[in-house]
Amino acid sequence: MRLPAFDTRFLNTWLLKHALSLPAAVLRFVSGGGVVHVAGRTLDPQIQCLWRSLYSQTSGRTGLSLTAKSLETARQEWQDAAALFGLPADIRVRFETIGGEGAAAGTIPRGLLIRPMRVSEDAPLLVFFHQGGGVLGGPDLSRAFAVRLAHQARCPVFLPEYRLAPVHRFPAALDDARAAFDWAQANAVRLGAPSGRVAIGGILTGAGLALRVGLDLRRDFKPAPVAQLLVTPLADLSDTRIAANAALGLWPLSSADIDLLIGHYAGGGASLTDPRLSPALEPLLVGQPRSFVVSAGLDPLADQAEALVQRLMAARVQTVYRRYDTLPLGFDLFAAVVDAAAQATDDIAETWVELLRSGQGEAGPEAETGSDAAVA
Incomplete structure (x- = not known):
């Protein structure tokens, strides 16, 4: 046998x-x-x-x-x-490959749909753009985080693929991200969510893509995401504080690594101050969906996250911010083996659910801020 x-x-x-x-x-x-x-x-x-x-x-x-x-x-x-650091053995979800060889070219985006065993009746679909700086890899890099989030928040999560640099430089990834969100918005029920209930998010460059897609939807007078989850966002590629915070880039990503990713992603001819490439530089953030921004304490991008939070609040966007002081950039990768990373991921899921619930009624005009959270 x-x-x-x-x-x-x-x-x-x-x-x-x-x-x-x-x-x-x-x-x-x-x-x-x-x-x-x-x-x-x-x-x-x-x-x-x-x-x-x-x-x-x-x-x-x-x-x-x-x-x-x-x-x-x-x-x-x-x-x-x-x-190695990926999926915890005690979490069960369903995986479904979207797109692929059986789909007509250009009609259905390729990606991974993650469905928890129990889905809340009103839970939105979360379209989540993976990490990797637009260079390093596909949805598998963020699969473990998405699994934990889907399980804890009881919501389906769609991890779309997008073209990677340096073969496909900006704006290829943004074009793919917008197409993936538009398709998911039109097919929310098929993907396990109520019609029109679609949120957006991402990690690192994926968070920047999510922010840019949301801004473009507002510009185009299209239905906005119900909320956005921006984890350690790289949303201002011109930010000189990344190099100044080199000491914070301990592991796994240093400021030199981030500079290398930016060079591959943007290419030599792009202006890093272009708001399409650096959406945090968009002049007006008014009208953005409820936002949850996450950073790490030992993170060369933390200043960027905090500046984005301040701008969202100034635009009267309902905003929650969490910073996990003992963790580095990329902590989500280690949640299966590092207790503090697992606790942070669980807290992110709980806070995300609370933010979604806060939007069931009419949102108030004042921005909401969460205090910094240090997970030890």
Whole structure:
């Protein structure tokens, strides 16, 4: 009798999670001793152990760094990390591939639909654009985060593909993102949500795409998303504070890595101050949907997130902001093995649900802000 193939990814994730369950003092000892303090914030000990033990290299660069390696190698490393740190074994969802070879070219966007086992009756579909800086990979990079969000919020999540740089530079990704949202809006019921109940969101460059699509929908007098979820947004590619915050770019993405991603994504001929490329520079943010903005404490993009929050509030957009002080940019990737990342992801899902519920009635004219949340 032939036994079914065993997926070793879950075993590897389980082993890593249990190794990281050792006391914080032991984890810091294994990772070379000491506590990592940056700008008055302390890096989570489990993240520190991953960074300085599992991914340390004699070159001093981290295993997920983009510098001094080919783009193909960097993409493979990020895909491997997403698989290793990926799906928790205790969450069950349904996956459905959308588009593909059976779909007419240009009519149905390719992507991954995630349906929780239980869906709230009024839960919107969330169209969520994956991370990777518009360069590193596809929906698999954000699948683990989307699974947790779908499960906790009891809402379907659609992770569309979009073309990647440097082969397809801006505005290819934006064109694909808009087409994917328009298609999802027209097919919300088919995808498991009430008609017209579609939200938008993303991580890193994906969050920038989500913000830009929402702005373009307003410009075109199209139905707006019911809400937007912007996780560690890269929405101002001209922001000089990214380099100034180099010390915050500990791991997995440094400010040098972000600069490299921006160069690939935008290309040499684009103006980084173009609001289509840097939607946070849009002159008017009035009329944006209810917004939930997330940043990390050790995140070279945190200043950018906070500036966006201030602008949304000034535009009288109902806005909630959370910052997770012990975590770095890219923390969502490690939620299956790092306790603080899992807690942050759960908190994001709970806050997202609260924001959606707040919109069931008529939204007040004043912006709502959440206090900074440090998940230790």
